[in-house]
Amino acid sequence: MARKLIxxxxxxxxxxxxxxxxxxxxxxxxxxxxxxxxxxxxxxPTVWANGEPISAESLRGKGVFLYxxxxxxxxxxxxxxxxxxxxxxxxxxxxxxxxxxxxxSKHELEQYARGVNLTWPIxxxxxxxxxRRADVGEISLQNVMQAAYLSAGGELRRGDWSxxxxxxxxxxxxxxxNVDPDRIPAELLPAWRSVEFCxxxxxxxxxxxxxxxxxxxxxAAAEKLSDFVESRSARDLAVAEASLSEGHKLRAYxxxxxxxxxxxxYSAAEQAAAARRELAKDPGLKKEIxxxxxxxxxxxxxxxxxxxxxxxxxxxxxxxxxxEPASEAAxxxxxxxxxx
Numbered sequence: 001m002a003r004k005l006i007x008x009x010x011x012x013x014x015x016x017x018x019x020x021x022x023x024x025x026x027x028x029x030x031x032x033x034x035x036x037x038x039x040x041x042x043x044x045p046t047v048w049a050n051g052e053p054i055s056a057e058s059l060r061g062k063g064v065f066l067y068x069x070x071x072x073x074x075x076x077x078x079x080x081x082x083x084x085x086x087x088x089x090x091x092x093x094x095x096x097x098x099x100x101x102x103x104x105s106k107h108e109l110e111q112y113a114r115g116v117n118l119t120w121p122i123x124x125x126x127x128x129x130x131x132r133r134a135d136v137g138e139i140s141l142q143n144v145m146q147a148a149y150l151s152a153g154g155e156l157r158r159g160d161w162s163x164x165x166x167x168x169x170x171x172x173x174x175x176x177x178n179v180d181p182d183r184i185p186a187e188l189l190p191a192w193r194s195v196e197f198c199x200x201x202x203x204x205x206x207x208x209x210x211x212x213x214x215x216x217x218x219x220a221a222a223e224k225l226s227d228f229v230e231s232r233s234a235r236d237l238a239v240a241e242a243s244l245s246e247g248h249k250l251r252a253y254x255x256x257x258x259x260x261x262x263x264x265x266y267s268a269a270e271q272a273a274a275a276r277r278e279l280a281k282d283p284g285l286k287k288e289i290x291x292x293x294x295x296x297x298x299x300x301x302x303x304x305x306x307x308x309x310x311x312x313x314x315x316x317x318x319x320x321x322x323x324e325p326a327s328e329a330a331x332x333x334x335x336x337x338x339x340x
Contacts, residue, residue: 042156044123045130047303049109051121054098056154058198061178063095063171064150066123066159068136071104071112073144080116086164087120094152094175095168102128102139105305126303127339134158152176179228184221191225200229201264233259233268240272244279250288250328253279291329295320299336 044054067083069076087097099118101109102125109122125131131139134156136146147159149171159167177196184192191206193199203225210222240255256279259272279285294316301313317333324330 047124049122050113063175068146070144204265295329
């Protein structure tokens with residue numbers, strides 16, 4: 001009975017998850033992998049539609065179903081109700097459903113999502129690099145739909161669009177929640193969902209309230225969730241400190257920035273912000289930070305539908321490369337211009 005209640009509550013919560021896009025702080029240019037101490041098996045493109053960018057960390061340990069679609073295909077439009085019904089069927093399981101589109105602008109895809117009532121986040125594969133990594137062929141009117149999935153370990157694998165349930169089950173192999181929802185009272189399920197998808201700051205008010213609750217089950221669940229958040233923040237701080245001790249100031253600065261945002265309201269955020277302010281006093285690092293901000297701005301413009309804007313952005317990135325060839329911004333700029 002408890003499982004049924006959780007499933008019912010989770011069906012409602014999952015709508016928020018898909019619409020919100022498993023929100024976590026967006027990775028900055030040159031930022032190390034989200035999961036400290038590990039290299040992300042898959043690098044997501046930075047542009048998303050129908051929600052905020054998704055972080056690899058928020059998906060680690062969970063299955064991810066990826067549906068590649070051609071937006072001009074009438075047959076694909078007709079399949080969305082079936083696909084969203086499938087998502088609802090697996091709503092209590094540790095899996096996230098993501099739509100993937102190649103070669104279409106974010107604005108057009110958001111219009112498309114509204115037109116088909118799509119609640120899933122859409123990965124905007126502007127240069128088709130993710131499509132190539134997934135080995136699904138070029139999505140077009142000759143290849144209108146494909147399925148792939150990310151395993152719990154972060155491996156990108158081919159799926160079968162004609163066997164959606166089979167692909168979902170493959171994605172779920174080894175997947176699990178960080179905190180078992182069976183023992184989470186209904187009033188704390190929103191906070192649990194936030195914790196599961198690394199929205200720790202969003203969970204904070206409910207956890208504080210839960211810790212002060214007179215209900216034993218609510219207080220116990222709030223303590224369990226708070227302990228999990230504490231363990232994650234301690235781990236992230238330790239990795240940032242290790243980067244600093246190894247002389248990787250930029251990496252440490254970026255990690256501290258993520259911690260300060262991700263754990264806003266917790267003591268870890270204050271520690272990270274203080275460490276970041278101290279690092280920002282370094283003249284060499286200041287230069288790197290300015291260069292990266294300039295690169296970040298131009299990176300978005302490289303994918304503009306307007307040729308003149310694209311050319312101007314490429315020229316600006318080349319100027320950054322020429323000015324500071326040994327910088328992280330220059331390295332990222334060379335990679336981007338080579339891809340394009």
